[in-house]
Amino acid sequence: MSISNLKLSVMAGAVTLLAGQILPLPSLAAEGSSVVAEGKAIALSRKKGNCLACHLIEGGEFPGNLGPPLIAMKARYPDKQKLRAQIWDPTAANPESAMVPFGRNKVLTEAEMDKLVEYIWTL
Amino acid sequence: MQVNRLYSVLLVTALLGGGVGTTLAADAKAADPKVVEVQKMIDGAEKARKKAASVDSEWRDTGKFIKQAQAALKAGDYDKAMKLARKAEDEGNLGYQQGVSQQELHLPSYLKY
Amino acid sequence: MKKLLNRVAVLAIAGTVSMGAQATTPEEDRNAFNKLYKWRFSGVPMEEFVNGAYAIDPIGRENWEAIEEFPPYEPFIDEGEVMWETPFANGKGYKDCFPDGPAIAGNYPHWDKEQGMVMTLPLALNQCREANGEKPLKYKKGSITNIVAYTAFQSRGQVTNVVIPDDDPRALAAYENGRKFYFTRRGQLNFSCSTCHLQNTGMKVRTEILSPTLGQTTHWPTYRSKWGTVGTLHRRFTGCNKNIRAKPFKAQGEQYRNLEYFLTYMSNGLELNGPGARK
Structure with a gap:
């Protein structure tokens, strides 16, 4: 994972937060939510994230149960970077993890990873 | 050296291009340094794929990407060919790393003896 | 070597014993x-x-x-029976290769010492064909599944016993x-x-x-x-x-x-x- 990507995603997150909570900046807010929407599309696509294969996501059809339900993600990962690292390569934290190393094995591009994390973090 | 490389590129292109009728066109294309560059990338990807296969760890689509890259090069779509070659080379390297990292068997902790 | 020592050390600390040598039977x-x-x-x-x-x-x-x-596999068994009963071009048939009859699935896979490899049922069936001048069958689908379906059906009730x-x-x-x-x-x-x-x-x-x-x-x-x-x-x-x-x-x-x-x-x-x- 490149540092610049990380910084970008963190910045984007901060901007989204600010835009959503304090500043009435419709253009920026729209951009933030479109990133989340793109992330959602990546998460749900069978050829990309295919998260539902293993995880329950509220509103998602036919979820598997190999992995834990994707809920309360902000509470579980207060640090968004840690969430990104976990999706990038879950075997780093646990060599026996059954989860796909989406970033390390380039199932997703770094840009797709950024968008995906934005979405997952909203769950 | 230069002559040698040109000769091998010609040979490869001729082999891939096939028939006598395409030889002239192939000559013209082979002289294009861009073609030489892209072909080199594809050859690199093929080398990486073989390395992964040597440790029984080749991925499903690597060979397909190389074929598609070769076809794109032939069609003159260099950007597409390069993108596919890069992707295939990455996969070859990652597959090889994956195979090497598991040369030794480690029985998982969830299997209790 | 150093790596190995490290691993042994880690295992010793963790208190796991069986993971070390992987020498399980x-x-x-x-x-x-x-x-x-x-x-x-x-x-x-x-x-x-x-x-x-x-x-x-x-x-x-x-x-x-x-x-x-x-x-849904019944027709395949029937076709396999026909294959089993039908002689090859040279007059011999599967029966000659497998005199113990079609109920042979329980003998596979086994170690073939002469050939130095694991012998499976589809492989043995194809070796029989080739020894009798017949073309080998493809291994994933097609008529190989008929003959294997027939032998499998005849072998029902046998107990898996790989040695x-x-x-x-x-x-x-x-x-x-x-x-x-x-x-x-x-x-x-x-x-x-x-x-x-x-x-x-x-x-x-x-x-x-x-x-x-x-x-x-x-x-x-x-x-x-x-x-x-x-x-x-x-x-x-x-x-x-x-x-x-x-x-x-x-x-x-x-x-x-x-x-x-x-x-x-x-x-x-x-x-x-x-x-x-x-x-």
């Missing part, structure tokens, strides 16, 4: 597998594992039992290669056989239940609704490898034969119930 492996499945599916009798996911999924089982009332002879160290090596294959992560998705069928057996990927390894070898060939026809065990291996985005190996090549040797050993004691029907 096939029987110890089998007992460990049995223990895991018994614990995971405590209400399921051992002999039920030959029915795969249907041993643990009551809803799937209902559909499956309905399918088994009119078995690893101790008079040839290559046999144990083949078993260990199969075991290594089973535990090795592969493909872009980075799964091993054990990730799905041991670690997460019984869990669901989307709506599909991951079947236990125990019993996976008892019912081949199998009519799969997804295939719309009968296919061999090695065809199934191919599909599994593709699913995890790994390049599949050759059907009846060394890797898959060794894997079959290991897998079938894990099912020792279970009845053969082929051909099977699966979703």
Whole structure:
């Protein structure tokens, strides 16, 4: 994972937060939510994230149960970077993890990873 | 050296291009340094794929990407060919790393003896 | 060496002993597998594992039992019987290669000392053909499944009993290669056989239940609704490898034969119930 990507995603997150909570900046807010929407599309696509294969996501059809339900993600990962690292390569934290190393094995591009994390973090 | 490389590129292109009728066109294309560059990338990807296969760890689509890259090069779509070659080379390297990292068997902790 | 020492040190600290040398015997492996499945599916009798996911999924089982009332693999058995009874061009037939009759599935896979390899039933059938001047059959689908379906049906009720002879160290090596294959992560998705069928057996990927390894070898060939026809065990291996985005190996090549040797050993004691029907 490149540092610049990380910084970008963190910045984007901060901007989204600010835009959503304090500043009435419709253009920026729209951009933030479109990133989340793109992330959602990546998460749900069978050829990309295919998260539902293993995880329950509220509103998602036919979820598997190999992995834990994707809920309360902000509470579980207060640090968004840690969430990104976990999706990038879950075997780093646990060599026996059954989860796909989406970033390390380039199932997703770094840009797709950024968008995906934005979405997952909203769950 | 230069002559040698040109000769091998010609040979490869001729082999891939096939028939006598395409030889002239192939000559013209082979002289294009861009073609030489892209072909080199594809050859690199093929080398990486073989390395992964040597440790029984080749991925499903690597060979397909190389074929598609070769076809794109032939069609003159260099950007597409390069993108596919890069992707295939990455996969070859990652597959090889994956195979090497598991040369030794480690029985998982969830299997209790 | 330093790495190895480090690992030993780490293991010593962690207090695990069995992980170190990996010097487990096939029987110890089998007992460990049995223990895991018994614990995971405590209400399921051992002999039920030959029915795969249907041993643990009551809803799937209902559909499956309905399918088994009119078995979709029946025509394949019938065609296989014709093959068995029909002589080759040279006047000889399968019967001459296999004088013990068509009920021979329980003898496979076994270690073939002369050829120095794991011998499987489809391979033995093809060697018979070739010895009699016939073309070998393709290994994943087509008429190979007929003849294997016929022998499987005739062999129903035999008990899986893979033996690893101790008079040839290559046999144990083949078993260990199969075991290594089973535990090795592969493909872009980075799964091993054990990730799905041991670690997460019984869990669901989307709506599909991951079947236990125990019993996976008892019912081949199998009519799969997804295939719309009968296919061999090695065809199934191919599909599994593709699913995890790994390049599949050759059907009846060394890797898959060794894997079959290991897998079938894990099912020792279970009845053969082929051909099977699966979703």
